[in-house]
Amino acid sequence: MDRLEPKRHFSHFKMMDVSESVNQPRSCVWIAVVGELWKQRNKKIFKSCRIDHIEVFMIVQLKV
Numbered sequence: 483m484d485r486l487e488p489k490r491h492f493s494h495f496k497m498m499d500v501s502e503s504v505n506q507p508r509s510c511v512w513i514a515v516v517g518e519l520w521k522q523r524n525k526k527i528f529k530s531c532r533i534d535h536i537e538v539f540m541i542v543q544l545k546v
Contacts, residue, residue: 507546514545 518541525531 511542511546514542518542518545 518538522533522538526533
């Protein structure tokens with residue numbers, strides 16, 4: 483299974499043929515979502531915490 487490296491995956495999230503002012507907010511959303519999912523994953527694996535999907539959604543909204 484060939485996985486995309488994070489930088490390449492991030493570049494796939496950007497829209498082509500639009501200005502950077504359109505892509506920048508989309509990039510912030512991507513970073514907030516992926517970053518928070520990563521943190522929650524680590525909490526589940528290393529601290530055996532339960533993931534609250536509503537909390538994840540609210541944290542992402544606050545970050546964005």
